[in-house]
Amino acid sequence: MNKFRFSSKMHLFIIITCVLVAVGLAVGLVCQFTAGGFFNWGGNYASYKAVRVQYDIQLSLDEVQQISDKAFDDAGVDYYTFVTADNSSAGHEIEYRFATSEDTAALKTAASAINSQVGMEGGESGYLGSAYYSEYETILGGSDDILYAGIALAAAVVFQFLYFFIRYKLTMAIAAFIGDIHNLALFYALLAITRVQVSVSVVALSVFVVLATMIGCAVFFDKMRKGAKKDDFKAMPSFDQVDTAARESFPLVTLFYGVLAVAAVIMLVLTTVGSFSIYSLFMICATALIAAVVGEYGTMFFVPSIYSRLKLRADNYAAAKAVKYQGAKKAEKAE
Incomplete structure (x- = not known):
C-alpha cells in the first residue's frame, strides 16, 4: 500500500x-x-411452513425427534430450524419450520406419519399425541x-x-x-x-x-x-x-x-x-x-x-x- x-x-x-x-x-x-x-427476510419476519408435534410429557425429546426425522427423510423434506415449547397441562411441543418452497403434500405426508407414531407411543401412557401441518405468512x-x-x-x-x-x-x-x-x-x-x-x-x-x-x-x-x-x-x-x-x-x-x-x-x-x-x-x-x-x-x-x-x-x-x-x-x- x-x-x-x-x-x-x-x-x-x-x-x-x-x-x-x-x-x-x-x-x-x-x-x-x-x-x-x-x-431475504428470516427469523421473526419470515413466512414458513411448519409441522407441529405435540406429545406426552412422559416421552423424551430425543424419541420424538427420531420419529420426526425419519418421517421427514422418508418424505424427502428438510427443516431449517425447530422451536420447542412446554405446556404443563398438555405436555411438550415441537414446531419444525420449513422454507415456503418445500412441497406441501410431502409435509402433510410427514405430519401424518409422525401423528400415527406419536399417537401410538403416547397412547401407552394414556395420552394421545398429535402432529399437524400448518402455514405461517408474515406480513411485513x-x-x-x-x-x-x-x-x-x-x-x-x-x-x-x-x-x-x-x-x-x-x-x-x-x-x-x-x-x-x-x-x-x-x-x-x-x-x-x-x-x-x-x-x-x-x-x-x-x-x-x-x-x-x-x-x-x-x-x-x-x-x-x-x-x-x-x-x-x-x-x-x-x-x-x-x-x-x-x-x-x-x-x-x-x-x-x-x-x-x-x-x-x-x-x-x-x-x-x-x-x-x-x-x-x-x-x-x-x-x-x-x-x-x-x-x-x-x-x-x-x-x-x-x-x-x-x-x-x-x-x-x-x-x-x-x-x-x-x-x-x-x-x-x-x-
Missing part, C-alpha cells in the same frame, strides 16, 4: 459503489415482486421496527457528525457523514445481492456499520491531525497529506475490521462444534462479515478519496482568504 494513491481514485470508487448499489437495487426490486421481499407491516431502526441510525449518524465537527473540522465531519451514507447503501445492496437472510439483527448491524465507520474515520483523521503538527507534512500538497495519513492508518483499521470478521467466523465454528442450532447464527455471522468488508472498503478507500477533494477546496479557500487579507493589509498601510 506504500504507493497506492487513495486520493486520486475517487471516481473509480464512486463507479464501483454505484454499480454495486444499482445491481443490489435491481435484484431487490425483482425479488420484491417475485420472491416476497426486497431482502413492520412500522415499529422501521421507525426504531430509523431513529437509531439517524441518532448514530448525527452523533458522529457532531463529534467529528467538534473534535476535528467541518470537512472531516462531512467526509465521515458521506462515508456513513455510502457504507449503509453498499451494506444494504450486498444484502439484497447475496440474499443472506436478515431479521431484526439487521437493525443492530446497521448501527454497527455506522459506529465502525466512525472508529475507522477517527483513526484516519487522528493521523491527519497529528501530521499537521509536522513541518514536512504541512509542506506536502493536500492529496499527498491524505495519502500519507491513509497509509499510516490502514494497518490499524484493517486489523480492527479483520478481528471483527475473524470473531464472527470463530463464533460460528464454536457453535457448530457445540452442536447447537446454527442456522440463525450463521445468517448473523454472514451479515457481520458483509458489514466488516463494507466498513473496510468504505472507511479506508472511499472516505480518504472524498476527503482529499474536500480538503483541497478548504485549503484553496483558506489560501485565497489569506491572500485577500494580506492585500487588504498592504492597501491599508499604503493609505
Whole structure:
C-alpha cells in the first residue's frame, strides 16, 4: 500500500459503489415482486411452513425427534430450524419450520406419519399425541421496527457528525457523514445481492456499520491531525497529506475490521462444534462479515478519496482568504 494513491481514485470508487448499489437495487426490486421481499427476510419476519408435534410429557425429546426425522427423510423434506415449547397441562411441543418452497403434500405426508407414531407411543401412557401441518405468512407491516431502526441510525449518524465537527473540522465531519451514507447503501445492496437472510439483527448491524465507520474515520483523521503538527507534512500538497495519513492508518483499521470478521467466523465454528442450532447464527455471522468488508472498503478507500477533494477546496479557500487579507493589509498601510 506504500504507493497506492487513495486520493486520486475517487471516481473509480464512486463507479464501483454505484454499480454495486444499482445491481443490489435491481435484484431487490425483482425479488420484491417475485420472491416476497426486497431482502431475504428470516427469523421473526419470515413466512414458513411448519409441522407441529405435540406429545406426552412422559416421552423424551430425543424419541420424538427420531420419529420426526425419519418421517421427514422418508418424505424427502428438510427443516431449517425447530422451536420447542412446554405446556404443563398438555405436555411438550415441537414446531419444525420449513422454507415456503418445500412441497406441501410431502409435509402433510410427514405430519401424518409422525401423528400415527406419536399417537401410538403416547397412547401407552394414556395420552394421545398429535402432529399437524400448518402455514405461517408474515406480513411485513413492520412500522415499529422501521421507525426504531430509523431513529437509531439517524441518532448514530448525527452523533458522529457532531463529534467529528467538534473534535476535528467541518470537512472531516462531512467526509465521515458521506462515508456513513455510502457504507449503509453498499451494506444494504450486498444484502439484497447475496440474499443472506436478515431479521431484526439487521437493525443492530446497521448501527454497527455506522459506529465502525466512525472508529475507522477517527483513526484516519487522528493521523491527519497529528501530521499537521509536522513541518514536512504541512509542506506536502493536500492529496499527498491524505495519502500519507491513509497509509499510516490502514494497518490499524484493517486489523480492527479483520478481528471483527475473524470473531464472527470463530463464533460460528464454536457453535457448530457445540452442536447447537446454527442456522440463525450463521445468517448473523454472514451479515457481520458483509458489514466488516463494507466498513473496510468504505472507511479506508472511499472516505480518504472524498476527503482529499474536500480538503483541497478548504485549503484553496483558506489560501485565497489569506491572500485577500494580506492585500487588504498592504492597501491599508499604503493609505
